[in-house]
Amino acid sequence: MEPQEFERWSEKAALWGARYRASLRDRPVRAQTQPGEIYRAMPVRPPETGEEMQAIFDDFEAIIQPGMTHWQHPRFFAYFPANAAPVSVVAEHLVTAMAAQCMLWQTSPAATELETRMMEWLRDALGLPESFSGVIQDSASSATLAAVLVMRERALNWQGNRQGLAGQGRLRIYCSDQVHTSIDRAIWVSGIGEENLVRIPAESPIGSMPAEALDAAIRADLAAGHVPAGVIACIGATGTGASDDLSAVLAVAKRHDLYSHVDAAWAGAAMICPEFRDLWQGIEDADSIVFNPHKWLGAQFDCSAHLLRDPDLLVRTLAIQPEYLKTHGQDGIINYSEWSVPLGRRFRALKLWFLLRFHGLEGLRRMIRNHVRWSQALADRLARTPGFEITTPPVLSLFSFRQTGADDAQTIALLNAINDDGRIYLTQTRAAGRVVIRFQAGQFDCTEEDIDIAYRAITDTAQRMSKP
Ligand SMILES: *Cc1c(COP(=O)(O)O)cnc(C)c1O
Numbered sequence: 253m254e255p256q257e258f259e260r261w262s263e264k265a266a267l268w269g270a271r272y273r274a275s276l277r278d279r280p281v282r283a284q285t286q287p288g289e290i291y292r293a294m295p296v297r298p299p300e301t302g303e304e305m306q307a308i309f310d311d312f313e314a315i316i317q318p319g320m321t322h323w324q325h326p327r328f329f330a331y332f333p334a335n336a337a338p339v340s341v342v343a344e345h346l347v348t349a350m351a352a353q354c355m356l357w358q359t360s361p362a363a364t365e366l367e368t369r370m371m372e373w374l375r376d377a378l379g380l381p382e383s384f385s386g387v388i389q390d391s392a393s394s395a396t397l398a399a400v401l402v403m404r405e406r407a408l409n410w411q412g413n414r415q416g417l418a419g420q421g422r423l424r425i426y427c428s429d430q431v432h433t434s435i436d437r438a439i440w441v442s443g444i445g446e447e448n449l450v451r452i453p454a455e456s457p458i459g460s461m462p463a464e465a466l467d468a469a470i471r472a473d474l475a476a477g478h479v480p481a482g483v484i485a486c487i488g489a490t491g492t493g494a495s496d497d498l499s500a501v502l503a504v505a506k507r508h509d510l511y512s513h514v515d516a517a518w519a520g521a522a523m524i525c526p527e528f529r530d531l532w533q534g535i536e537d538a539d540s541i542v543f544n545p546h547k548w549l550g551a552q553f554d555c556s557a558h559l560l561r562d563p564d565l566l567v568r569t570l571a572i573q574p575e576y577l578k579t580h581g582q583d584g585i586i587n588y589s590e591w592s593v594p595l596g597r598r599f600r601a602l603k604l605w606f607l608l609r610f611h612g613l614e615g616l617r618r619m620i621r622n623h624v625r626w627s628q629a630l631a632d633r634l635a636r637t638p639g640f641e642i643t644t645p646p647v648l649s650l651f652s653f654r655q656t657g658a659d660d661a662q663t664i665a666l667l668n669a670i671n672d673d674g675r676i677y678l679t680q681t682r683a684a685g686r687v688v689i690r691f692q693a694g695q696f697d698c699t700e701e702d703i704d705i706a707y708r709a710i711t712d713t714a715q716r717m718s719k720p
Contacts, residue, residue, distance in 0.1 A: 253305075261305055265324055266345060272317075274336065276325045276697075282673030283321045291299040321677070329706060331582055332518045332680040333694035336552030343606035344552060345551070346598045349475040351610045355589035364586055367601040374545070374557050374604070377613055378523045381536050386559045386567075387591040388600045392517035393434035394593055395542035395558040396484070398566060399513035400425065401593075402540070403482030406570045413569070417443045421479040426469060426500035428461035429456045430488045431680040432515060433472035444481070457492040457644045457683040461485075463493035470508050476580070486517025487532045491523040492690070493647025499534030508535060511565075513540040521555070522648050527619045532647070539565075548623075548694045549616060551603045558591075564605040599686040623649040623693040629648065630691065633707055639714065643688040652681060652688040653716060660687040669717055675709040 253261075280591050293315045323334045336344075354360035354367075389395040404412045407423055417423070423444045427435055429451040433479025439449045450469050452461035470480050483505040485496040498514065505512040514535065520543020521530045535541065541559045545551035560566055569589040589595050608616075627649035634640045644652045654663045667680050667689050681690050693703060 257305065259438040261309070262349075264309070264343075267459065270338075273324060277327075279322055279325065281318055281322055281325045281328055281677035282330075282671050282674070284672075284674065285319045289329070290315060294637065301472055305513050310457075311521065316669060324695070324697070326695050326699065326702045327676045328695045328703060329693060330677040330693050332547050332692060333696070334546060334548040335548060335555050335694070335696040337550035337607055337608040337611070337696050339606045340552045340603040347602050350599065352599050354380045354599050355595055357585045360599065363490060363599040363601060364588060364607055367588060368586060370601045370604045370608070371393075371557060371559070373608060375559055377608075378520065378543075378559075379529055380541070380559060381516045382558045384541075384549050384561055385563050386557055387563070387588050388591055388604075389542070389556040389558045390554045390594065390598075390600075391434075392432075392515065392542045392544050392556050393437065395540075396434050396513060396515060397441055397555050397593060398486075398558065398570065398591075399511070399540040399542075400442045400444070400482065402565050402569045403511045403513075404442050405535060406443060406565060407479050407481035410568065421477065422448055422473075423481040424448050424450055424470075424478050425484060426450045426461075426466055426510075427451060428479070428486060428489075428496055429492065430457070430489040430491060431484060432453045432490050435484055435515070448478075453494075454494050456494075458494050458647050460495065460497040461501065466501060467504045467507075470504070470510070472632055480508055480510055482513065485538070487516040487535075487646060488513060488650070489515075491705055492644040492652055492683050492688075493519070493649065494591040495531055497534075498532055498538070499669065500639075501618065502534055502537040511539050512537070513542070514538045515542055515557070517542060517544045518547050519543070519648055521545065521616075523618050524549075524613055525620055527622075528648065530623070540639040540655075545604060545607075548620065549607070550598075550611070550619075550696050551607050555600070555603065557599045563591065575716045590696070618626045619696065620649075623698065624699075626698075626700055627691065627693040630703050630707060634710070637711060640711075643686070645681050649694055650690065651694040652683055652690050654688045655684070663687045663689060670709055670713045673709055673713055676706045678710075 266486055291597060292513050324336060334680055350361050352363060354363040357364045367388055375386055377382050403425060404423060408420055414597060425439060445634045452465045452469060454461055473480050484503050485498055487495045539561045542556060544556045546553040546555040567590050578664060628646045631642050631646050631651045635642045639655055642651060642653050664687060668676060671677055679690050680687050
């Protein structure tokens with residue numbers, strides 16, 4: 253592509269993005285396509301000769317765009333948000349244009365040093381002690397895998413990478429039964445094995461694993477000759493927001509000298525507001541913490557903050573050249589690829605820098621506080637609406653509900669009808685053995701009016717369905 257053409261199409265793409273964002277309120281949130289539709293619209297073979305940019309761009313608008321679910325839609329209330337604040341998109345334009353590989357300090361001095369500073373900014377914004385240092389991982393799944401590998405190596409006296417797991421004792425990892433599936437995968441991939449993930453039932457769908465039960469499980473494993481290796485706690489679990497009592501759970505981990513990791517992938521963002529920090533009281537005793545600025549905070553995917561009490565343990569687990577340990581950090585040179593499973597790294601700190609400067613912590617706190625307040629108000633309103641019940645109370649901005657007396661199939665039917673309606677997008681989970689509908693407010697551009705539309709979309713649809 254000639255430089256002039258590159259310039260023209262770059263401008264066009266940026267302009268398209270800005271107009272797309274401005275148009276979202278008029279579009280259905282979830283894609284309304286049928287499976288296979290987009291696939292069949294693609295030619296079977298790639299072209300032998302290059303095509304005109306205009307034709308490619310036209311097809312993008314005609315075929316691809318209508319097949320997308322709009323994650324930046326202000327009325328996206330499904331899953332958790334994947335916010336990409338406009339200012340973070342602008343930063344990503346620059347990152348994409350420079351397209352640097354940020355694996356070593358020397359391949360990306362500015363990216364590396366900005367990353368160090370941004371992780372300090374976030375650590376302080378969350379109210380964590382200065383003894384924590386951080387690295388940006390591509391996802392919470394990767395951060396959790398890295399933490400589990402540290403648990404494995406530490407428990408095997410740093411011989412697991414060399415010798416493998418054959419002939420070692422059975423490593424055991426403990427968590428509540430509310431944790432995200434990324435924990436399962438970390439256990440599979442690390443070779444520890446699902447059967448050695450000990451799931452302690454949480455006290456309630458929003459509660460903690462009981463510390464006494466954790467302690468008893470560890471003791472039983474020790475008595476059986478197993479090798480306890482670590483504890484994974486969750487704060488704001490994906491289904492209904494279950495949160496472990498960190499003070500109690502981390503005390504048990506400490507007593508048994510186990511490495512601890514806290515998965516606060518979604519809820520961590522809210523910890524920039526001091527009044528919500530009760531939720532993770534005791535966090536300063538964790539060895540490893542992950543939270544995703546790419547969820548609620550607005551730094552677009554991918555951007556996962558992994559904060560560590562002692563990064564040497566992580567580097568010792570993942571560095572290819574252990575002699576690097578002797579100098580890391582001390583001469584001002586950090587090679588962040590030694591802190592993560594993948595070697596290659598994108599420049600992820602720039603969008604955080606743009607985001608935090610443009611909105612300021614106060615701007616981001618205001619957004620999060622609004623979401624929490626609005627979500628709680630909606631839960632109250634639904635609770636007062638005949639025919640509805642709140643099945644799990646709000647944890648920050650997440651709660652679940654269903655129609656009173658509905659069976660699982662009826663709950664799914666209501667959910668599908670709400671999503672087909674298009675005004676809002678919701679997803680389901682299970683709580684106390686039943687299917688329930690999740691609601692979370694967290695989209696960057698969501699307003700109080702959008703919450704009102706959500707109430708109407710839910711109640712209108714239910715009413716429509718109740719008519720014979
Ligand atoms: C979203 C989420 C994850 C997974 O995050 P990725 O960055 O997509 O890997 C893990 N744990 C919890 C609690 C989550 O909400």
